Amino acid sequence: MAKPSLAVDVAGIRMKNPVTTASGTFGFGSEYAPFVDLNRLGAIVVKGTTLNPRPGNPPPRIVETPAGILNSIGLQNPGVEHFIEAALPYLRQFDLPVIVNIAGDTVEEYAALAARLNGVPGVAALEVNISCPNVKKGGLAFGADPGSAAAVVQEVKSATRLPVVVKLSPNVTSIVQVAEAVVKAGADALSMINTLLGMVIDIRRRRPVLANVMGGLSGPAIRPVAVRAVWQVYRALKVPIVGMGGIVTAGDALEFIMAGATAVAVGTANFINPRATLDIIEGIERFLEEEGIKDIRELIGAAHR
Amino acid sequence: MATDITARIIKQEQVGLGQYRMNLYAPEIASRAVPGQFVYIRCSSSLDPLLRRPLSIHGVNRERGELLLLYQVIGRGTSLLAAKRQGDQLPVMGPLGRGFTLPEPERRVILVGGGIGVAPLVFLGNELVRRKNPVLMLVGARSIHHLPLGREGGNNVPFNVTVATDDGTCGYHGPVTDLLERALAGREVDMVYACGPGGMLRQTAMLLARYGLPGEFSLEERMGCGVGACLSCVCKTTGEGERPFRYRRVCVEGPVFRADQLVWDQEECING
Numbered sequence: 001m002a003k004p005s006l007a008v009d010v011a012g013i014r015m016k017n018p019v020t021t022a023s024g025t026f027g028f029g030s031e032y033a034p035f036v037d038l039n040r041l042g043a044i045v046v047k048g049t050t051l052n053p054r055p056g057n058p059p060p061r062i063v064e065t066p067a068g069i070l071n072s073i074g075l076q077n078p079g080v081e082h083f084i085e086a087a088l089p090y091l092r093q094f095d096l097p098v099i100v101n102i103a104g105d106t107v108e109e110y111a112a113l114a115a116r117l118n119g120v121p122g123v124a125a126l127e128v129n130i131s132c133p134n135v136k137k138g139g140l141a142f143g144a145d146p147g148s149a150a151a152v153v154q155e156v157k158s159a160t161r162l163p164v165v166v167k168l169s170p171n172v173t174s175i176v177q178v179a180e181a182v183v184k185a186g187a188d189a190l191s192m193i194n195t196l197l198g199m200v201i202d203i204r205r206r207r208p209v210l211a212n213v214m215g216g217l218s219g220p221a222i223r224p225v226a227v228r229a230v231w232q233v234y235r236a237l238k239v240p241i242v243g244m245g246g247i248v249t250a251g252d253a254l255e256f257i258m259a260g261a262t263a264v265a266v267g268t269a270n271f272i273n274p275r276a277t278l279d280i281i282e283g284i285e286r287f288l289e290e291e292g293i294k295d296i297r298e299l300i301g302a303a304h305r
Numbered sequence: 306m307a308t309d310i311t312a313r314i315i316k317q318e319q320v321g322l323g324q325y326r327m328n329l330y331a332p333e334i335a336s337r338a339v340p341g342q343f344v345y346i347r348c349s350s351s352l353d354p355l356l357r358r359p360l361s362i363h364g365v366n367r368e369r370g371e372l373l374l375l376y377q378v379i380g381r382g383t384s385l386l387a388a389k390r391q392g393d394q395l396p397v398m399g400p401l402g403r404g405f406t407l408p409e410p411e412r413r414v415i416l417v418g419g420g421i422g423v424a425p426l427v428f429l430g431n432e433l434v435r436r437k438n439p440v441l442m443l444v445g446a447r448s449i450h451h452l453p454l455g456r457e458g459g460n461n462v463p464f465n466v467t468v469a470t471d472d473g474t475c476g477y478h479g480p481v482t483d484l485l486e487r488a489l490a491g492r493e494v495d496m497v498y499a500c501g502p503g504g505m506l507r508q509t510a511m512l513l514a515r516y517g518l519p520g521e522f523s524l525e526e527r528m529g530c531g532v533g534a535c536l537s538c539v540c541k542t543t544g545e546g547e548r549p550f551r552y553r554r555v556c557v558e559g560p561v562f563r564a565d566q567l568v569w570d571q572e573e574c575i576n577g
Contacts, residue, residue: 034306055552056539067353271355274398
């Protein structure tokens, strides 16, 4: 029997398999090159990029929780110019769609970033981060409200010809409402979910562990929440979804695909197994062979049928 | 370049209160490791606890392909590690991070270790002795029961060891930095390497600044990926140009930093 086809297309981003990386967990790719042949990934989503360099939040920035981690990095990054000059040339040598995660304090900043990255060789798409829980301005301030989320997306869309993926937060009353608003504003695809807002207290010091008090929860602990979000949005809208949230194994990834995701992103799992992305790709292929399925696309939304 | 391998435990023994020494068969890592680097170990195959644990490399035996680790049980991950037995296998990434800069031959070196902080300094001291640098190690610990190199300390290492304990049950009664200050005042030293709790490092940095001596510190911080991607394990360091400071990643820009590079204005910077 011929090998099953793993290729998917997310709003014009052509991926040789449905597995990409979650922004902020895979750096700019080179960090994982000793462990992963980047040519084998479906795509890469790089660390959140802002117009100007950002120092990030004070440490401690991470704390372990049951089957998860809480982080508050605060978008530390060298700025978009440094990304274009220093990080992007490295990534261009691979056969790998590069999706740039962008974040800003204001609608104008998002638009300026989108304009700056438009037409830059090697950029396949933008992921608009309106869901970072760890910055004072921007981030979740936009993503928690359907109206302001739509305003950001509209400006980004008019500033670029690249496919625009909008990353949604689970920290909202109705993720479907936000999804509807950003799709109406022109979003070509959605990625979900970003981290869940949480906190941990050190009882000996009687203080929050994270210097920034609250942080974003990720890892296997949040997976059922993420699968539910993908299920709800797939049911309500016809838009490609990149599913993420606690994916560790191929089975986890397939849950998201059956809930309605066209592609999946691996985040926290990279920390415990630097080869997690490749193990998941191989596992998905094995599953398709075992089940006699010729094309991964047959499974997208399969749990709804 | 770092690798991720499955390493077999050759031997594990308790050496002090909650302190363990482990020999791992890891020739790919042992052959490349330099003093100051660390390994990132998965202590359990379950997803809880989730993250790996960074442990500094205590020594290598390249002929036997062995990696030597010395660690303190501080939480669930290290407890699980301490329960492992000879023959058990563990995922180990390494060698990771930037090690110590080695001084010119003949330069006189003092190693300052607080508690389990002696772990990377023994690897360094052995290398320095081979390079004909005069080496003295100062070890500070809470009590005689918390000396990871044992009561005699220096018997298993090729350099002199002087001990200080907080409660006076062994050696000098007081902080190890008192011993360092005496040595610095006597101009007995050209270079200082330190690893230990934040307070000890801060005091050591102050003394080095006062006596105008260079030093390097190995830091610890809560870590995510171990390879520089997630920006979790940063510490505050001096900036350049318009930036008053810069957060640097302990896992790849460290764990070893120059003493005069570190900014000490907040307790969160280093959690020892």
